[in-house]
Amino acid sequence: MIRFILLQNRQGKTRLAKYYVPLEDSEKHKVEYEVHRLVVNRDPKFTNFVEFRTHKVIYRRYAGLFFSMCVDITDNELAYLECIHLFVEILDHFFSNVCELDLVFNFHKVYLILDEFILAGELQETSKKAIIERMGELEKQE
């Protein structure tokens, strides 16, 4: 299961943080700091997987943004790696050519999209179309 998802830029600013396991605030900050340090200096030629405490972080870098997912040791790494990419594709579609600024100024939308994509630390919907349509529905209600 996914323990948490982080979106961080190269400087370590958190753009999105979603925890599916209960952590105290101080622990969350520590985790964000550690994960950033763990992934930021890794060579692009390295694997997209790093061990983190008793779990592992699957991460991918898009321009200056790191998408990291912390999952169980027994989880399928590549499936989660592509899960990150699917999420990025959805964001890209929703914001038409997404960039970091979109995510900064519309962070609340990003949370909303994420809630349609992942729930309880598990993948909920893998159809880009279904999620984009659902977002359309929700926007109408605002």
Place this chain on the structure above:
Amino acid sequence: MALLGMRGLSVFISDVRNCQNKEQERLRIDKELGNIRTRFKNEKGLTPNEKKKYVWKMLYIYMLGYDVDFGHMEALSLISAPKYPEKQVGYIVTSCLLNESHEFLRMVINTVRNDIIGRNETFQCLALTMVGNIGGKEFAESLAPDVQRLLISSSCRPLVRKKAALCLLRLYRKNPDVVNIDGWSDRMSQLLDERDLGVLTSVMSLFVALVSNNNEAYWNCLPKCAKILERLARNQDIPQEYTYYGIPSPWLQVKTMKALQYFPTVEDPNTRRALFEVLQRILMGTDVVKNVNKNNASHAVLFEALALVMHLDAEKEMMSQCVALLGKFIAVREPNIRYLGLENMTRMLLITDVQDLIKRHQAQIVTSLKDPDISIRRRALDLLYGMCDVTNAKDIVEELLQYLSTADFVMREELALKAAILAEKFAPDLSWYVDVILQLIDKAGDFVSDDIWYRVVQFVTNNEDLQPYAAAKAREYLDKPALHETMVKVSAYILGEYSHLLARRPGCNPKEIFTIINEKLPTVSKPTVAILLSTYAKILMHTEPSDPELQEQIWAIFRKYESYIDVEIQQRAVEYFVLSRKGAALADVLAEMPKFPERQSALLKKAEDAEVDTAEQSAIKLRSQQQTSNALVVTDQQPVNGPLPINQLGLVRIPSQKMEASSHNQGLTKENGAVSKVDPEPAPSADFLGDLLGPLAIEGPPAATVSAEQNMISGLEATPNAADALALATVGDQSNSVQPIVNIAERFHALCLKDSGVLYEDPYMQIGIKSEWRAHHGHLVLFLGNKNTSPLLSVRAVILPPTHLKVELSLVPETIPPRAQVQCPLEVVNLRASRDIAVLDFSYKFGTTVVSVKLRLPAVLNKFLQPKSVSAEEFFPQWKSLSGPPLKLQEVVRVVKPMSLPEMTNLFTSLHLGVIPGLDTNSNNLVSCTGFYSESTRAMLCLIRVETDPSDRTQLRITIASGDPTLTFELKEFIKEHLINIPTPTPAPAPSPALAAAALQPQSPITRAGYTDPGVMLAGLL
């Protein structure tokens, strides 16, 4: 995209972004927090929109890492807002700011529940999402039934149902009782028919969680999972939106295969065949393509398929295909694939016996140990650790040692621990083991935990041959200029005990030894000073004839520390000083340390204890608990040069040791008066020596010896107790102390249905069985595996056969060498039909522990059956000719374990009762035909008909006919036992002793197989 009506939020975000430095940012944020706080104070003046805006700002500030310690109430209150925009903000922000243990959440349970059961779909979704993300135990208790209702409701849109599925998963993880197993297996089976792939994706995650806890309850879902996988893998009827780079939802494929790995086996031949076809396709049909995403997705599926193939115990051929594939992967440049290749090879080692195939790739794996990427290096280390055995231990450990000097700091401790364990487990000779550990300490002393050097001390103490060598090595290291403190400790300890064995070598007379050790004294820490003082005392004792000059030097040191600030050191100095003036008494109390009893390495325990925390239990782990057929016992290991020297460790003479200990005690009693002025407080003195020896001394006896040495000074209260404990330990330790680590009854049942597997396992040994049956003959092989590094002694195996079986067991060797497996063939001849069971009476000795067990042998009735396929023309005349009792018997069986017809067909097939479909026109009936073989009857045809009642699966009518009345009766009873008592593996790995004991007495007629199950007892009464 604009933020509707929330300019203020955008402005704030811009402001924060424009801050030049952290300081400015903090000022801006503090200002905003102050602003929000005042606005919230006067809540009445806030429009809903403003409130929304401030709550979003709070989340933004929180996300940046600032503490937000107020306003939770305001966020929470938005959940109760009547309109969607506010409600949405309330739910989302609450999910981010609070975690499940926050007490505020309790206040909204009712509101959340109303949203879930209400008619507004959007509200339902919001509520389910929040509960799914942060719901805790209380939510589970009050909301689970409502969430379940939504999941199975036919009127809800897929949108709501998929959220309900995952929400229920969350609640189930918080409290497994919320899903009532009885009703759920059927429901789950229906849910798996879902056509909407979004819902199915969510349902599959829920299913994995359920099945990982109890596969027995859900085995009706197995064929459905296989079907789903088939449909996806063959891309049948998959909507375009659910394919990802041309691959039908790789995520659902992976999840489905994960679920399948929780079923111990796939019995149904058709399902099995279909599954293997699909897996074969995936294994062979996955190509490397240019597009990264497509490549990743297809390989995600491929690696999961590999895991499933390994789990399903595929044919040897397919296994070597897997190893070949993995061998290819660990050599590719693409880092992710290489990483996964290494990882999966390691997993494979845990499951199947492919060590030899994997060993061929050793060179390649070693290369990965030097990869620049730490993730890959870690995987390579794990794999090398896993694949190590006596044949390659030297190479691998030397590779690890070499790597140790350049390894990253974060890896060194693990590396050191693993090298130490491997050196211990597979040492071809013990001097090599000592070399390795000393090298470890030398190269990476900071990362060598105390456990590691305690262990080497233990080995040296227990092996006399090793003592001069270890002492000489320790002496050599002392010549090195910069020495790690751990090296000082271990050298000083070893030289204190054994330097007298070197006395004639140059540079090794007591004085020289003392001088070189004493050079370190000024620079070492307190614990080491304490060890050095003991060493000096021992040197003094060993100096024959006594050397007044040396004595004076050492006394001077003792005197110097007499007033030392550290109590332990002070005490030692005082005591050693007094003792060393007593002449012969010194030799008594400072005599050589007695041998340590053999015990599991603390290191190994440490490595095993490194618990992994996963949402679901790992399928591999579950499996290795259930059937450890190949994994634990290393086969084919002929000791190369005679018996392994490590055996010597097995020589533990508890009785003599006990005497030593008590003689110490007596000596001490006399001694005690003389040193009475010393503070008798035992606690501090327990520390250092205890620290040194503590982890080595787990059981009673060593504690006694240790305290013996300590207590000579620090009071005697503890000693008699220790001696008592010792006495108790030796009495109580007989046979009860070793518990099987598999459920014996369960293993037996499983082996009744299949021909190979583990029959018994405890911490020291494992008994596996492999059998072949031909007519009334059976050929069995017992595999007796020693899991330890010391031999199992006095091995004895006797078969107690029932009267209807002729059993011949070949000679069982009296000793099983360390980590070896012995095969004992066993021939069985069946004389006539009977349900009595042969018993293997088995015992062995490990150290001083005698283990004795009685095991039922799976040479049962159905092993002598061979399914027959007959046509209607052949069947009916036979059926009619055998009319009425005693050749044909009929009985209504109640309290049957409910199962569907396909399940019953599976059961019958595995009992060798061939089911003939279509023979009976009533589809609720089952007809089968089998041949029974015995020496007296030769082949005898048996016909069976089962009539089931679809409205009540707990009862059925069975009719059995054969040409032999005994056979008819016995077969009927036998089938009944299996219908009523389907082996139900309990999730708990250790069987209750009572159950195991009951299961071990098949001799007496009342405690036969089924009687451990209350269902059978009931049936017996009926």
